[in-house]
Amino acid sequence: MRAKNFNAGPASLPLAALERAQGELVDFAGSGMSIMEHSHRGKAYETVHNEAMALVSELCELPKDYTVIFVQGGASTAFAQVAMNFLIPGKVADYVVMGSWGDKAVSEGRAMAKVVSGGEVHVAASTRTGNTYARVPEQSELVLTSGAAYVHITSNETIHGVEYAVTNRKPFPKVSAPLVCDMSSDILGRRVDFTQFDFVYAGAQKNIGPSGVSIILAKKSMIEQGRKDLPAIFQYRTHAENQSLYNTPPTFAIYLVRNTLAWLKAEGGVLWVEKRNREKARVLYQAIDESGGFYRCPVEPLSRSIMNVVWRLPTTELEAAFVKEAEAVRMIGLKGHRSVSGIRASIYNAVEPEWVVDLASFMKDFAKRYG
Amino acid sequence: MRAKNFNAGPASLPLAALERAQGELVDFAGSGMSIMEHSHRGKAYETVHNEAMALVSELCELPKDYTVIFVQGGASTAFAQVAMNFLIPGKVADYVVMGSWGDKAVSEGRAMAKVVSGGEVHVAASTRTGNTYARVPEQSELVLTSGAAYVHITSNETIHGVEYAVTNRKPFPKVSAPLVCDMSSDILGRRVDFTQFDFVYAGAQKNIGPSGVSIILAKKSMIEQGRKDLPAIFQYRTHAENQSLYNTPPTFAIYLVRNTLAWLKAEGGVLWVEKRNREKARVLYQAIDESGGFYRCPVEPLSRSIMNVVWRLPTTELEAAFVKEAEAVRMIGLKGHRSVSGIRASIYNAVEPEWVVDLASFMKDFAKRYG
Numbered sequence: 001m002r003a004k005n006f007n008a009g010p011a012s013l014p015l016a017a018l019e020r021a022q023g024e025l026v027d028f029a030g031s032g033m034s035i036m037e038h039s040h041r042g043k044a045y046e047t048v049h050n051e052a053m054a055l056v057s058e059l060c061e062l063p064k065d066y067t068v069i070f071v072q073g074g075a076s077t078a079f080a081q082v083a084m085n086f087l088i089p090g091k092v093a094d095y096v097v098m099g100s101w102g103d104k105a106v107s108e109g110r111a112m113a114k115v116v117s118g119g120e121v122h123v124a125a126s127t128r129t130g131n132t133y134a135r136v137p138e139q140s141e142l143v144l145t146s147g148a149a150y151v152h153i154t155s156n157e158t159i160h161g162v163e164y165a166v167t168n169r170k171p172f173p174k175v176s177a178p179l180v181c182d183m184s185s186d187i188l189g190r191r192v193d194f195t196q197f198d199f200v201y202a203g204a205q206k207n208i209g210p211s212g213v214s215i216i217l218a219k220k221s222m223i224e225q226g227r228k229d230l231p232a233i234f235q236y237r238t239h240a241e242n243q244s245l246y247n248t249p250p251t252f253a254i255y256l257v258r259n260t261l262a263w264l265k266a267e268g269g270v271l272w273v274e275k276r277n278r279e280k281a282r283v284l285y286q287a288i289d290e291s292g293g294f295y296r297c298p299v300e301p302l303s304r305s306i307m308n309v310v311w312r313l314p315t316t317e318l319e320a321a322f323v324k325e326a327e328a329v330r331m332i333g334l335k336g337h338r339s340v341s342g343i344r345a346s347i348y349n350a351v352e353p354e355w356v357v358d359l360a361s362f363m364k365d366f367a368k369r370y371g
Numbered sequence: 372m373r374a375k376n377f378n379a380g381p382a383s384l385p386l387a388a389l390e391r392a393q394g395e396l397v398d399f400a401g402s403g404m405s406i407m408e409h410s411h412r413g414k415a416y417e418t419v420h421n422e423a424m425a426l427v428s429e430l431c432e433l434p435k436d437y438t439v440i441f442v443q444g445g446a447s448t449a450f451a452q453v454a455m456n457f458l459i460p461g462k463v464a465d466y467v468v469m470g471s472w473g474d475k476a477v478s479e480g481r482a483m484a485k486v487v488s489g490g491e492v493h494v495a496a497s498t499r500t501g502n503t504y505a506r507v508p509e510q511s512e513l514v515l516t517s518g519a520a521y522v523h524i525t526s527n528e529t530i531h532g533v534e535y536a537v538t539n540r541k542p543f544p545k546v547s548a549p550l551v552c553d554m555s556s557d558i559l560g561r562r563v564d565f566t567q568f569d570f571v572y573a574g575a576q577k578n579i580g581p582s583g584v585s586i587i588l589a590k591k592s593m594i595e596q597g598r599k600d601l602p603a604i605f606q607y608r609t610h611a612e613n614q615s616l617y618n619t620p621p622t623f624a625i626y627l628v629r630n631t632l633a634w635l636k637a638e639g640g641v642l643w644v645e646k647r648n649r650e651k652a653r654v655l656y657q658a659i660d661e662s663g664g665f666y667r668c669p670v671e672p673l674s675r676s677i678m679n680v681v682w683r684l685p686t687t688e689l690e691a692a693f694v695k696e697a698e699a700v701r702m703i704g705l706k707g708h709r710s711v712s713g714i715r716a717s718i719y720n721a722v723e724p725e726w727v728v729d730l731a732s733f734m735k736d737f738a739k740r741y742g
Contacts, residue, residue, distance in 0.1 A: 003403030007410045010622055018397045018405050025393040026386070032374030032701060034389050036581040036627075039378045039704060072443040072583065073604075076618040080602035108602040115600055116486050205619055210407040212443065212583045212621030229486055231451035231479040233444075247447040248576055250583030250621065251381055256407075330403060333410060 004355035007333035008158055008308065009185065009205040012350040016266075017259035036252040040245060048255050049244070055261035056208075056215055059270055060187075060194055067223065069216040069236060070244040070254055074203035075101065075184045078214060079108035082152070082180060082199070085226035085236055087112070087119035091149035094124035096142065096173060098303075099133045099157025100339060101182060102126075109152070116230075124151065132340065133160045135303040136170050148177040150198070156186035158206075159337040161310035161344065162303050170302050172196055178222055186307045187215070188264065189349055190274040198222040206307070207349045209257035212250045264349065273349050280347045280356040281306035287360040294371040295363065298342075312342045318370055319343060325366065331359055375726035378704035379529055379679065380556065380576040383721040387637075388630035407623040411616060419626050420615070426632035427579075427586055430641055431558075431565055438594065440587040440607060441615040441625055445574030446472065446555045449585060450479035453523070453551060453570070456597035456607055458483070458490035462520035465495035467513065467544060469674075470504045470528025471710060472553060473497075480523070488598075495522065503711065504531045506674040507541050519548040521569070527557035529577075530708040532681035532715065533674050541673050543567055549593055557678045558586070559635065560720055561645040569593040577678070578720045580628035583621045635720065644720050651718045651727040652677035658731040665742040666734065669713075683713045689741055690714060696737065702730055 005012035028035040031044055038045040049070075056068045073081070087093045087109065095106045106121055113119040124144055125137040144151065153173060156163040163186060164172050173179070178198035187202040194200065199218040205211035216236065223240045232238045238246050264273060285304060288295040288311050297304065297311045313319045319342060323335045336342035347356055376383035399406040402415055409416040420441075427439045444452070458464045458480065466477045474497075481492040495515050496508040515522065524544060527534040534557060535543050544550070549569035558573040565571065570589040576582035587607065594611045603609045609617050635644060656675060659666040659682050668675065668682045684690045690713060694706045707713035718727055 001403055002398075005404050005408055007408065007413075009619065010407055010409065010411060012408055013405065015397070022393055022396040025396060026389045027373075032372055033376050033703070034384065036381055037376055037378065037383050038381065040381060040582070041709075042378075042704075072445075072448070072621075074443075074619050076604045077443070080604050083602075108604060111600065111602040115488075115598075203619065210621075210623050211411070211619045212624055227486075229482065231454075231482040233447045233451050233479060248380065248445050248574065248582045250443075250581075250624065252581050252623065252627075253583055253621065256623075332404070333413075338412075 001330070004331045004358060005333060006331065006345045006347065006351065006359070008337070008344060008346040009203070010211045011206055011346055011348050013210070013256070014260055014263040014350045016263045017256065020259050021256060035255050038251070040248050040251055045251055048258050049249070052254050052258035052261065053244070055258065055265060056217070059261060059264060060217060062194055062217060065220055066194065067218055067220050067240050069218070069239045070249055071214050071216060071239055072212065072250055074205070074211065074214055075182050075201065076104070076108070078182065078201040079105045080112045081234060082201070083109035083112040083119070083121070084116055084230060084234055086180070087117055087121070087149050088227060089117040089119060092120045092122050092145045093149045094122050094145050094151045094177065096124050096137060096151065096153045097126040097128065098136055098162050099154060099160040101157055101159070102154040105152055105154065105182060119149065132298065133157060133162055134298050135300040136162060136164050139173055142173055144175060144177070150178040150180045151175045152180045152182070154182045156183070156305050156307050158185040158308050158346070159340055161299050161305040161308045163305035163307065165302055166190060166192060186305070188270060188273070189277050189307050191270050204253065204257055206346070209260050210253050213253040213257060215257070276353060277306050277347065277349065280351065280353055281309060283356050283360050284309045284345060284347070287363045291363070291367050292371070294367040307348055308344055308346050310336060310342055310344045316341060321370070322366055326362060329362065331355070331362065372701070375702045375729060376704055377702065377716045377718065377722065377730070379708070379715060379717040380574070381582045382577055382717055382719050384581070384627070385631055385634040385721045387634045388627065391630050392627060406626050409622070411619050411622055416622055419629050420620070423625050423629035423632065424615070426629065426636060427588070430632060430635060431588060433565055433588060436591055437565065438589055438591050438611050440589070440610045441620055442585050442587060442610055443583065443621055445576070445582065445585055446553050446572065447475070447479070449553065449572040450476045451483045452605060453572070454480035454483040454490070454492070455487055455601060455605055457551070457570070458488055458492070458520050459598060460488040460490055463491045463493050463516045464520045465493050465516050465522045465548065467495050467508060467522065467524045468497040468499065469507055469533050470525060470531040472528055472530070473525040476523055476525065476553060490520065503669065504528060504533055505669050506671040507533060507535055510544055513544055515546060515548070521549040521551045522546045523551045523553070525553045527554070527676050527678050529556040529679050529717070530711055532670050532676040532679045534676035534678065536673055537561060537563060559641060559644070560648050560678055562641050575624065575628055577717070580631050581624050584624040584628060586628070647724060648677050648718065648720065651722065651724055652680060654727050654731050655680045655716060655718070658734045662734070662738050663742070665738040678719060679715055679717050681707060681713055681715045687712060692741070693737055697733060700733065702726070702733065
């Protein structure tokens with residue numbers, strides 16, 4: 001029986017994508033070889049690679065002046081690599097922080113700037129309160145640098161469950177500098193107008209595949225602005241110019257991205273999954289809000305993530321019991337991030353609505369027994 | 372029917388490792404989830420991760436003062452990252468070049484040094500002749516820098532088929548500075564005394580798994596000498612201190628490394644595979660040398676690789692016909708690297724001796740028909 005998998009990443013993948021991989025794992029398309037044994041310069045893999053890139057482009061509705069890149073290393077690598085490429089000497093980059101990942105982007109960007117360029121990292125806004133984050137910043141709070149190299153945001157904070165709402169109430173910031181976004185945990189979870197961004201990066205292991213590959217969507221002109229004196233491997237330009245085949249790509253991870261996005265497209269695309277994701281989130285937030293205070297979501301209503309729903313119970317003992325009892329009925333991955341504790345249900349694209357309904361029932365029952 | 376796969380990497384994997392992956396791809400150990408859907412912080416994955424690290428340690432016979440690290444990015448990333456970590460300001464690093472990959476290590480290391488440290492890359496020896504490389508340098512040719520940060524070598528040049536013989540006739544260089552080695556294409560293909568090295572890196576996609584992960588074996592004291600002012604993600608120290616779980620690792624690639632090394636151990640380990648590899652190489656070099664000049668290996672006998680056997684035919688037209696006819700009988704991946712042309716048979720650990728015997732027969736037959 002399939003587990004109800006609420007892992008934060010690596011996370012649940014569509015069963016159809018996994019079964020497709022399983023069926024042809026040893027013998028891809030009658031070639032007598034696994035797709036992972038094929039050369040990255042051969043026709044069989046090239047077809048998969050190009051289809052994966054085209055699916056990203058199509059599902060994100062990217063205009064012609066944008067490019068798609070696959071690279072190794074997740075968001076943690078991009079934190080440093082973005083600064084390496086774009087925070088050129090003498091410049092300032094503005095960072096908007098609404099959670100731990102934005103905070104990490106600041107410290108890694110700052111370290112990189114110090115050793116390669118002497119550029120400066122400036123925190124344009126932080127919604128940190130005490131030890132935590134509970135909201136998206138308002139546009140009016142941003143202290144932006146004129147002539148900044150870029151403004152960096154995190155669209156969804158996986159640990160704190162804080163996300164830009166992408167409605168007119170909590171839109172992405174309007175800025176004049178190039179807008180860079182870490183979209184690791186909500187890319188393709190809802191429709192987004194990518195023309196707002198100059199550079200978007202996302203580790204695959206939430207909505208689009210297994211760990212081991214990141215996807216970059218960028219304006220071609222932004223890529224061209226990157227430093228040219230870096231080692232070739234660290235220049236995004238290199239990968240853009242070589243269709244992500246400059247060096248050996250993580251072929252099997254990209255193959256699984258292809259399978260996952262093919263599933264998404266076949267099921268109905270981004271609008272279909274957005275509706276499904278919003279409904280899953282609605283069910284969980286309702287279960288929290290209607291628990292009479294037994295469950296408590298620390299995030300302000302307009303900033304609540306539709307990908308990572310976080311909540312607390314009256315005591316940490318009850319939280320531990322909740323996780324344990326949930327596991328006993330095969331609801332996996334509900335323990336909050338070790339840095340914040342509590343409960344977290346990650347409800348990415350591949351998480352089935354029925355699992356969420358079951359989780360809400362479980363919550364109700366648990367509250368009745370312990371509340 | 373299984374193809375006879377002579378790809379240079381990504382390359383053939385043991386059928387047993389693939390079938391094991393296929394069997395449990397959708398449901399790992401009755402968990403109701405694929406191993407790639409498991410959290411990298413959970414017990415199921417942790418067991419796999421630790422087993423993979425332990426297998427590397429055991430098969431390489433690493434002493435206690437060495438550590439094993441898994442990182443994303445292949446050798447191309449390491450070219451830059453090694454210089455970033457160890458080529459500290461004011462220092463010189465010596466590079467020994469006997470092929471294209473060593474050459475790339477020089478140019479990437481040099482670029483990195485320029486932007487981060489002002490350290491200097493010095494070519495201690497290059498066996499380039501005209502447009503190509505055909506031999507390992509002698510110890511006496513090395514022009515070493517006193518007090519160098521490190522000496523960098525490539526144990527096997529995949530494109531040119533040039534390899535240190537690891538016998539007393541062509542041993543690894545003896546140097547007083549720390550010895551760094553790119554062992555991507557021959558690690559675990561034969562027994563090596565790793566205590567000669569301070570830092571070894573290897574992309575997995577030749578002898579140890581699929582593309583998308585690299586393995587590092589290093590003296591703990593070397594790791595500690597790395598720069599501490601780099602972004603955490605780029606410091607090897609970070610990954611060593613966190614058992615390669617600082618950030619999300621490429622879990623499925625590491626799982627496949629586990630499967631591949633478990634196969635190697637079960638079959639008889641490194642001494643077993645070395646014997647097998649030497650015999651495969653012997654069969655092919657004999658087919659070349661006994662062809663009456665129809666086939667010609669450009670590499671000097673003592674420098675010939677047991678992993679990548681390269682040879683030429685009288686004309687490029689015949690080479691194209693050779694590759695095409697071989698493909699028709701399901702011998703895959705025999706085209707030489709686009710930068711050098713000719714024929715190349717990569718005969719890594721998972722390549723079956725029967726395939727090599729078949730290839731030698733095919734060569735004989737082809738020579739008879741066209742010679």
